[in-house]
Amino acid sequence: DVKVTQSSRYLVKRTGEKVFLECVQDMDHENMFWYRQDPGLGLRLIYFSYDVKMKEKGDIPEGYSVSREKKERFSLILESASTNQTSMYLCATNNRGSSYEQYFGPGTRLTVT
Amino acid sequence: SQQGEEDPQALSIQEGENATMNCSYKTSINNLQWYRQNSGRGLVHLILIRSNEREKHSGRLRVTLDTSKKSSSLLITASRAADTASYFCATDDGTGGYNKLIFGAGTRLAVHP
Numbered sequence: 270d271v272k273v274t275q276s277s278r279y280l281v282k283r284t285g286e287k288v289f290l291e292c293v294q295d296m297d298h299e300n301m302f303w304y305r306q307d308p309g310l311g312l313r314l315i316y317f318s319y320d321v322k323m324k325e326k327g328d329i330p331e332g333y334s335v336s337r338e339k340k341e342r343f344s345l346i347l348e349s350a351s352t353n354q355t356s357m358y359l360c361a362t363n364n365r366g367s368s369y370e371q372y373f374g375p376g377t378r379l380t381v382t
Numbered sequence: 383s384q385q386g387e388e389d390p391q392a393l394s395i396q397e398g399e400n401a402t403m404n405c406s407y408k409t410s411i412n413n414l415q416w417y418r419q420n421s422g423r424g425l426v427h428l429i430l431i432r433s434n435e436r437e438k439h440s441g442r443l444r445v446t447l448d449t450s451k452k453s454s455s456l457l458i459t460a461s462r463a464a465d466t467a468s469y470f471c472a473t474d475d476g477t478g479g480y481n482k483l484i485f486g487a488g489t490r491l492a493v494h495p
Contacts, residue, residue: 311485361425363481369413
């Protein structure tokens with residue numbers, strides 16, 4: 270079974286803090302994705318990575334950065350958290366060139382106060 | 383950018399009834415997928431239908447795809463309380479690259495015992 274884990278289920282941070290969200294997968298997948306999910310907006314892609322040290326901006330990259338130093342680990346960084354970044358953050362993975370099916374982690378509900 | 387749009391936004395039915403959710407999209411696709419999300423959790427892949435397929439079944443799920451109308455439907459037959467969840471359609475971005483998906487806003491299904 271594919272396992273995608275995220276570092277925290279719930280997180281509360283203050284405005285201006287630097288926030289790290291971590292995602293780890295055990296399936297040797299090349300592609301990893303970070304989404305945020307807000308009511309009525311569905312999932313929006315923040316960043317994705319198709320290989321170690323490689324990254325591409327998604328639809329809403331502003332205010333975020335990412336890091337992928339190892340194949341199994343993909344980190345989302347909020348450089349200076351703001352209240353409008355309060356959201357559910359979902360990590361997903363899939364294998365390049367095969368099925369498009371994505372495997373999701375359980376999500377991190379981040380609240381910025 | 384949001385590609386898939388689900389209809390209805392919310393659906394409430396009794397156990398044993400069928401539930402039908404629809405999805406429309408805007409651009410050419412290679413495939414369309416449906417995912418389920420239980421409250422506050424990650425998404426789980428349900429079924430994938432390729433652009434050259436018109437109908438696909440998996441257990442109590444039936445998916446249809448009409449590429450001329452750029453629409454798909456998900457039918458859940460003989461629904462159960464455990465089917466209560468949000469359902470999302472997702473399409474590839476048509477470029478074939480990086481296996482990126484574009485998600486709709488979802489349909490919230492409530493199945494009452």
